[in-house]
Amino acid sequence: MGARPGRRRGAARPAGRPPVPAAPSLLAEVEEAVVTRPRVYEVESSLTDLAAYQDTVAELSHVCRVSLLSTFRSMGALCEAGERTTRDGLRDRLAVAPQHGRLFDALLGLLAEAGYVRLDGDAVITAEVTEHDLQAEVDQLAARKRALLERAPDNDGLLAVLDACLRAYPQVLTGRRDPLDVLFPGGSFDLMDQIYKNQQQTNALMVQVVDAYVRERLARDPQARVTLLEIGAGTGGTSRGVLAALEPHGDRLRYLYTDLGSSFVQYGAKEYGGHSFVEFRQLDVERSPQEQGFAAGEVDVVIASNVLHATRDIGRTLTHAKSLMRPGGLLALFEITRLHELLTIAFGLLEGWWAFEDERLPGSPLLSVPMWRRATERVGFRGMRVLSGMPLREDRLSESVLLAESDGAPVDLTRAAAPAVPAVTPAPAPRPPRSRSRHR
Numbered sequence: 371m372g373a374r375p376g377r378r379r380g381a382a383r384p385a386g387r388p389p390v391p392a393a394p395s396l397l398a399e400v401e402e403a404v405v406t407r408p409r410v411y412e413v414e415s416s417l418t419d420l421a422a423y424q425d426t427v428a429e430l431s432h433v434c435r436v437s438l439l440s441t442f443r444s445m446g447a448l449c450e451a452g453e454r455t456t457r458d459g460l461r462d463r464l465a466v467a468p469q470h471g472r473l474f475d476a477l478l479g480l481l482a483e484a485g486y487v488r489l490d491g492d493a494v495i496t497a498e499v500t501e502h503d504l505q506a507e508v509d510q511l512a513a514r515k516r517a518l519l520e521r522a523p524d525n526d527g528l529l530a531v532l533d534a535c536l537r538a539y540p541q542v543l544t545g546r547r548d549p550l551d552v553l554f555p556g557g558s559f560d561l562m563d564q565i566y567k568n569q570q571q572t573n574a575l576m577v578q579v580v581d582a583y584v585r586e587r588l589a590r591d592p593q594a595r596v597t598l599l600e601i602g603a604g605t606g607g608t609s610r611g612v613l614a615a616l617e618p619h620g621d622r623l624r625y626l627y628t629d630l631g632s633s634f635v636q637y638g639a640k641e642y643g644g645h646s647f648v649e650f651r652q653l654d655v656e657r658s659p660q661e662q663g664f665a666a667g668e669v670d671v672v673i674a675s676n677v678l679h680a681t682r683d684i685g686r687t688l689t690h691a692k693s694l695m696r697p698g699g700l701l702a703l704f705e706i707t708r709l710h711e712l713l714t715i716a717f718g719l720l721e722g723w724w725a726f727e728d729e730r731l732p733g734s735p736l737l738s739v740p741m742w743r744r745a746t747e748r749v750g751f752r753g754m755r756v757l758s759g760m761p762l763r764e765d766r767l768s769e770s771v772l773l774a775e776s777d778g779a780p781v782d783l784t785r786a787a788a789p790a791v792p793a794v795t796p797a798p799a800p801r802p803p804r805s806r807s808r809h810r
């Protein structure tokens with residue numbers, strides 16, 4: 371990238387250096403290469419499978435809602451049918467610590483969606499027995515969990531996450547226990563892996579996208595050298611497969627493995643340093659990349675998996691990403707695009723989940739596919755393609771790979787001023803490297 375730290379915000383490259391030519395548009399080629407490979411749809415290959423999958427997701431939602439209700443009742447709330455209180459009154463009764471205020475509101479929203487409470491302005495009204503026999507719901511919980519596991523045994527890990535979080539809620543919500551200690555006990559990622567391991571199919575899609583792009587570029591231009599930059603690479607849930615796929619072309623590539631956290635960068639260097647074409651650098655995408663030593667306009671492909679939603683202002687974040695890219699460069703995002711109760715109950719414990727300051731899906735930092743489309747178009751990305759392993763309407767997709775290309779118009783980083791406060795790291799430092807196949 372060549373730029374030195376401390377250069378003026380938005381500066382492109384040193385005087386006298388020729389502008390980098392536009393990258394060819396390859397969106398159509400990438401989409402065709404990926405979609406026509408049969409294995410993309412192999413998991414959810416038939417409508418029967420899809421219906422079964424959706425039933426399981428709905429049943430898991432129900433189990434989450436009843437489990438949450440049961441937890442509230444164990445803390446002494448929502449025990450009387452028709453009981454009336456206020457949000458503040460309930461928050462005080464449960465002694466919710468100030469840092470969990472947004473989570474508390476989101477949880478009330480979940481209980482209201484389930485019909486267990488009615489929210490009327492500031493009033494919180496526990497359901498009448500005639501609407502919902504709450505005790506009966508709680509009594510049936512164990513049986514519903516068993517039925518869910520009989521039907522879909524690989525949900526056991528998700529139920530383990532749910533139980534671990536809700537068991538700790540009385541202590542965590544009141545600020546007496548650190549949520550990191552619950553989600554990453556002893557610094558271990560094993561519990562959270564239960565959520566991430568379900569993302570393998572979408573990660574495989576990311577690998578196919580990047581691989582198809584690089585192959586096409588190199589086939590078209592024997593002189594081409596391709597630069598890729600990954601934002602928030604973490605412990606490499608996506609990078610692992612991408613780097614393995616790119617290895618045969620390594621002498622014509624440069625891959626910047628970056629993350630906000632230096633411990634993740636170090637982890638990446640240890641785990642993936644064997645790929646000679648990879649460099650490991652720190653990058654906070656909430657701040658101007660140029661001020662962090664990254665040159666403007668040189669990257670062909672920006673990759674970001676499960677990270678951009680964790681920033682405060684999506685417009686600013688996307689502007690920073692675009693500033694790194696050549697005109698026509700490809701943005702490849704992997705994002706959760708539909709909220710599930712389990713995400714709120716688990717990730718909602720983390721401060722970083724609530725760092726956002728702009729419009730998101732209600733009660734979460736996530737954006738739906740249409741919201742991503744609008745956000746990317748607003749900052750000058752065009753031609754969005756949406757890929758998924760699920761044959762569903764795009765506003766219903768729970769995980770999506772989103773592709774768009776930079777229109778090449780110069781970005782105005784002064785309008786995307788950096789936040790005054792440093793960004794929040796949403797996860798603890800990774801534990802020492804372990805076997806490659808386990809994490810995500």
Ligand SMILES: C[S@@+](CC[C@H](N)C(=O)[O-])C[C@H]1O[C@@H](n2cnc3c(N)ncnc32)[C@H](O)[C@@H]1O
Binds near residue numbers: 604605680794
């Ligand atoms: C949920 S993890 C995803 C890691 C990896 N991309 C994956 O899919 O396995 C989110 C990552 O984004 C990083 N992150 C959070 N905020 C960031 C920021 N402002 N700039 C760059 N990285 C950030 C975190 O440190 C963490 O490693």
